[in-house]
Amino acid sequence: xxxxxxxxxxxGTPNQWSLxxxxxxxxxxxxxxxxxxxxxxYYNCGGAPGPSPPFDITTRLNFDLSNSIYLDGASTPxxxxxxxxxxxxxxxxxxxxxxxxxxxxxxxxxxxxFDANTESALxxxxxxxxxxxFVYPKSPLPSMLSMLGNGMALRGTTTSTVSSALQAxxxxxxxxxxxxxxxxxxxxWTLPITASVKAGDKFTVNGPSNGSGSLSxxxxxxxxxxxxxxxxxxxxxxAQDFIFQSDVQIIFFFPQFGNIATGTTVYLYLEGDNSLSAxxxxxxxxxxxxxxxxxxxxxxxTFADASGVYILTPLKANDTIYSSTRDGTTTDIAxxxxxVEFGFMP
Amino acid sequence: MTVRGHQxxxxxxxxxxxxxxSDDTCPIDHFSASRNIDFIGESSIxxxxxxxxSQNVSIPLSNVKRIYNYPTxxxxxxxVLTVDSxxxxxxxxxxxxxxxxxxxxxxxxxxxFAFIPYAGRGYISPFTDYxxxxxxxxxxxxxxxxxxxxxxxxxxxxxxxSGMSGTMTIANGAAGHTDAGFKVFGFVxxxxxxYNAPPSILTSFATSSGSSVSFGGVPTSGSSNxxxxxxxxxxxxxxxxxNLSGYQFFYVPNxxxxxxxxxxxxxxxxxxxxxxxxxxxxxxNYTTIxxxxxxxxxxxxxxxxxxxxDISLILVSQPGEPEAIDNIVGLITVPLDGNPISxxxxxxxxxxxxxxxxxxxxxxxxxxxxxxxxxxVDNSIGTCPHGIATVLDSGxxxxxxxxxxxxxxxxxxxxxxxxxxxxxxxxxxWRNLDRNKYGQIQVVNNPINKKLYCIIPNKILLVxxxxxxxxxxxxxxxPWSFLSGVNTVAIQNTNDVIIGADYGG
Numbered sequence: 060x061x062x063x064x065x066x067x068x069x070x071g072t073p074n075q076w077s078l079x080x081x082x083x084x085x086x087x088x089x090x091x092x093x094x095x096x097x098x099x100x101y102y103n104c105g106g107a108p109g110p111s112p113p114f115d116i117t118t119r120l121n122f123d124l125s126n127s128i129y130l131d132g133a134s135t136p137x138x139x140x141x142x143x144x145x146x147x148x149x150x151x152x153x154x155x156x157x158x159x160x161x162x163x164x165x166x167x168x169x170x171x172x173f174d175a176n177t178e179s180a181l182x183x184x185x186x187x188x189x190x191x192x193f194v195y196p197k198s199p200l201p202s203m204l205s206m207l208g209n210g211m212a213l214r215g216t217t218t219s220t221v222s223s224a225l226q227a228x229x230x231x232x233x234x235x236x237x238x239x240x241x242x243x244x245x246x247x248w249t250l251p252i253t254a255s256v257k258a259g260d261k262f263t264v265n266g267p268s269n270g271s272g273s274l275s276x277x278x279x280x281x282x283x284x285x286x287x288x289x290x291x292x293x294x295x296x297x298a299q300d301f302i303f304q305s306d307v308q309i310i311f312f313f314p315q316f317g318n319i320a321t322g323t324t325v326y327l328y329l330e331g332d333n334s335l336s337a338x339x340x341x342x343x344x345x346x347x348x349x350x351x352x353x354x355x356x357x358x359x360x361t362f363a364d365a366s367g368v369y370i371l372t373p374l375k376a377n378d379t380i381y382s383s384t385r386d387g388t389t390t391d392i393a394x395x396x397x398x399v400e401f402g403f404m405p
Numbered sequence: 406m407t408v409r410g411h412q413x414x415x416x417x418x419x420x421x422x423x424x425x426x427s428d429d430t431c432p433i434d435h436f437s438a439s440r441n442i443d444f445i446g447e448s449s450i451x452x453x454x455x456x457x458x459s460q461n462v463s464i465p466l467s468n469v470k471r472i473y474n475y476p477t478x479x480x481x482x483x484x485v486l487t488v489d490s491x492x493x494x495x496x497x498x499x500x501x502x503x504x505x506x507x508x509x510x511x512x513x514x515x516x517x518f519a520f521i522p523y524a525g526r527g528y529i530s531p532f533t534d535y536x537x538x539x540x541x542x543x544x545x546x547x548x549x550x551x552x553x554x555x556x557x558x559x560x561x562x563x564x565x566x567s568g569m570s571g572t573m574t575i576a577n578g579a580a581g582h583t584d585a586g587f588k589v590f591g592f593v594x595x596x597x598x599x600y601n602a603p604p605s606i607l608t609s610f611a612t613s614s615g616s617s618v619s620f621g622g623v624p625t626s627g628s629s630n631x632x633x634x635x636x637x638x639x640x641x642x643x644x645x646x647x648n649l650s651g652y653q654f655f656y657v658p659n660x661x662x663x664x665x666x667x668x669x670x671x672x673x674x675x676x677x678x679x680x681x682x683x684x685x686x687x688x689x690n691y692t693t694i695x696x697x698x699x700x701x702x703x704x705x706x707x708x709x710x711x712x713x714x715d716i717s718l719i720l721v722s723q724p725g726e727p728e729a730i731d732n733i734v735g736l737i738t739v740p741l742d743g744n745p746i747s748x749x750x751x752x753x754x755x756x757x758x759x760x761x762x763x764x765x766x767x768x769x770x771x772x773x774x775x776x777x778x779x780x781x782v783d784n785s786i787g788t789c790p791h792g793i794a795t796v797l798d799s800g801x802x803x804x805x806x807x808x809x810x811x812x813x814x815x816x817x818x819x820x821x822x823x824x825x826x827x828x829x830x831x832x833x834x835w836r837n838l839d840r841n842k843y844g845q846i847q848v849v850n851n852p853i854n855k856k857l858y859c860i861i862p863n864k865i866l867l868v869x870x871x872x873x874x875x876x877x878x879x880x881x882x883x884p885w886s887f888l889s890g891v892n893t894v895a896i897q898n899t900n901d902v903i904i905g906a907d908y909g910g
Contacts, residue, residue: 176536176841196539197841258909259888278837292910297863299424299834300886302440314864315889315909318468318490364908365889366467368459368485368499371902375455380888387463395886397452400438401416402423402431 063148064129065206065237066136067120117172119212120235121289127207130241139207145245147351148203151195153179153211155235173201173237174209174291195239201291202328202352203241204283208291211237244349246272250327250356257361258315259395263308264329264355270306273331276349277309281328282316282358292317302396312395321361328352418448421870421881424834435830439883444870453868453885459903461502469905470494471847472893473520474795475527477556481897484520484527484554485905494518496529498558506558512549517844519700519790521707523727526598527554529561530709532698532790534844537743541841542761543790544745545696545712553598553728562630565728567692568605569594569634571624575610581617581674586641588612589649593656593684594626594665595633600728603687604637607649612641619671626665636660636670637684640677650688655680686723689731694720698790701749703756704769708749710758716745719758721774734773739765740781748788750807753820759787761843762812764822786811786822791847794857795896808857810846815859815869827857827869829877834884838862849896858902864890866904 122128124139153171171179171193179193195201201209213235249265256262264280266272280301282294294314303310316325331349364383382388416434421444423435431437443453460466471486475498483499494515495508512531519530529552532545552561575590588611591604612618623634637654657680660673695712697720702708707727710719719737723729739746739758748759756767756777764783770776792810806819814828814835828835838846842862849858857869857880866885873879889906897903 176534176541177539178536180538198539294910295839295863297837299837300863300865300884312886312888315906317910318908364467366469366906366908367465367889368469368472368483369456369887369904369906370459371454371904372457373454375457376452378455378887379457381458381465385464385467387461387465389458392888394441394452394455395888397441398439399419399436399442399450402428402433402435402437 060240060242061131063131063239063241065122065127065211066129067211067235068123068127069121117175117212117214119172119210121210122207124207124285128203139203142203142354143243143245145243145353146203147242147244147353148200148206148239149242149351150239151200151206151237152239153193153195153235153237155191155193155213170214172212172214173206175212177209178214199330200351201293202281202283202326202354204285204326204328204354205291205293205352206237208283208285208289210289211235242351244331244351244353246274246349246353248272248274248329248355250358253356253358255321255361256313256358257363258313258365259363259392260313261302261310262313263310264327266307268307272307273349274309274329275304275306276332276334277304277329278332279330280309280311281330281352282314282325283328284317284319284323284325286317286319292319302398315365316360317362318364319360319362322359323362324357325360326357327355329355419444419450419881420873420879422831422834422883424831425829426833436883441885442883443868444872444881444883447873453883456887456904459502460499460505462505466497466499466505468907470892470907471517472895472903472905474895474897475520475522475556477522478525483895483897483903484529486515486518488516488907494531496561498527498554498556509554509558510552510561512546515546515549517543517698517790519698519709521700521702521727523702523707524599525556527556527561528552528564528700528707528727529554530696530698530700532696532711539841540744540761541844542716542745543698543711543747543844544716545698547713549696551694551696551709551728555597564598564694565600565690565692565730566594566596566602566628566630568602569624569626569631571606573606573608573623574621575608576619576621577613578617578619578672580615581672583612583614583616583618583675584641584677585612585614586643587645588641589639589652589654590618590620591637591654592623592662593635593637593687594628594631595635596628596630596728597632598630598728599726601635601684601687601726603690603692604650604654604684609645609649617672617674619669619673621669623662623668623670625668629665631665632663634662634665635684636662636673638675638680640680652685654684654688656682656684686731687729689733691720691730691732694728694730697746699746699749701751703749703751704754706774708756710739710746710749717741717760719746719749719774731773734775737767737774737777737779740779747790748793750793752807753805755820757782757807757818759793759809761789762787764818782820783822786813786816789843789846791860792843794848794850794859796850796852808848808850810843810848810859812840812843815848815857817875825877827875827877827880828882830880831867831882834867834882845892847893849894849902851896851900851902853900858894858896860892860894860904864892864909866891866894 126136128137169182266274280296296311301311333350365380367381423431428437441453442450473484475482475484485497496510497507515531516533521528551564553564554561591607594602636657639652697709698711705724707722717739720730744760766780767777788809794808814826816826817823845862847860855872859867870881891904893905895903
């Protein structure tokens, strides 16, 4: 159990300075903490006019897998790859100091964002120049990889009634950060196959043979990666779609995971059901709550494009799919494990 | 047969998946888990049917996000949305297995669209997800408009349109007849999709009783979609107030320029009493119609809802004129609750409108849409943009009821939601689905094969077989999975089940 802070490492386009016409003020400061902003509260357009209203600009701040994670108040970052196995985010709050000068009406409406679909309400216009915060509103919380990939953003809009001659105001991207708590949940899972995994493979996760791996508490498997644009892709396999699930093992069909190059590394997270994990078969109780998305390991994948338009064909005994070369040829594959399981037999 | 003193248990029927309560409560004739099986008759199962390719072309469509039926004059075709590697949404018209038109429309960031076929044309409204706190909802794309597609492979274009600009000359023509006096004339441009733009080129002229009227220098429209220009006129104005557009305009009978090139219309005779067909309402029409997340038809009117700025507003067209939407009396507001309108459907002469957890209705009283009476139906249950089952390749009504995907499960709706819901046996399975991904749910109903096909957010095809009865107890459920997760479904040519698959996330 500890605390973490995610500090932005780069700024997307448009950045905060593009809100000022024809001026460039300052240089983005990677990993800047809030304290560095307190002494230099905000940038402004230096008298330059703001953009022509109305506008709607989202300034996205990106995290870096190696340089954005600060654990337990440390002054140096921890790389994502060096996070302890079982690292789970348990809370997340976005902080952004000094959103805008209230005396400058050029930018009237500010919202904070985690990912583009997780946005705060309009910030209180009477509390400008104070630290604004936005608690991650959804459950379950995203994985650390998702947090890093999604970054954070400030979205500024104004209305057509604002004169373009007014300054755009200030948007303090420097000093904004995400912080929260984390915990470590280690259930000693192993992945028998981690290389050249492709959609349709039967994928297995094994736990300790005494059952303390609590795999029966897994409610979903997440296959995640970040693309070249730092966008997080999250493919979910719900437990109800697993081929097999017990305390010691789960098996599922590996889902189609996106159009990414063969050999790309993706991460497997297992999401718990927020209940106590199973005790070991030797009777040792386990008081750990299996919650959040727990990193189970990394895999390299092989992409095979089977997308397209298909038609169900009565009495057809196999599936015919387009070849991933997309040249008009096809491939016959078996229908995925037709199965029924009966309930309890008296 | 007995084994070691145990009595054998005969299982008389296979009644599909049971995901309600714990596995221990699964009845003996149900499955605690099932996958890729199909039901034969009343009590047998087999492997589900395989899939084959639908396109026999050298480069089949990839990363398919949405499929709609597009019935045209001569065939039942498909409209398909794909997303390319740059994030552009591309819409194609798949005519048959070997012919594909398009892309007929490309919009960056388009992840979904609403579609209505009408008189051979297709109306397309691009929409996408947006966030409201913890909720992911759908509304029309910002800055995008309703599009009309001619069905012939040409690019889709903005529906509706502006009037023409410019000036014209008016003079007395050959001997003829008019009611002498001051009038205002103008032209209405008509597009290939039958849309009449607002009257423009308004010009005043005092006619003479013994003469017809001739028009010269009539501007042509800059739009290549304009195919006709129709003359409109006011009746004789006793005292002109100086406001050219402030009077009631009527179509002048038999006064049409049947192209977009001719600049003269000569020798038009008419009396005021001939001016019967009102064109004044065209002035109030939207010239571009904002994209919404919902398209539907009611009493032969196109209904568009949940645009980017007014998520609780329905734009209702004139009957038979899907692009003519009056921006004053053609609007209906559904009570605001922070959620967008997510669907609408006509049933039993009533327009039912849905939000994610609310259902209301409006009834055409013969007046303007803004006057239609509002009746709340259910304040807790609603649906998502593709959550009303389409029946075969047409609308949503079958045997006087709808099948609706709700937070509660799959329900039947006949003016009220039936309880227990149709998905009662798989309550746990349904409730495990991510509500923020309900926008991915799509339902179609094949009454001939007695099967429901439902795309659910985990890219599984959930199949409900109702050969044994269409109620919560007798319907038999089973999920079908495919190598490439499926995310859209349609039924074509009465019996062909078409599914679309994307790359995944």
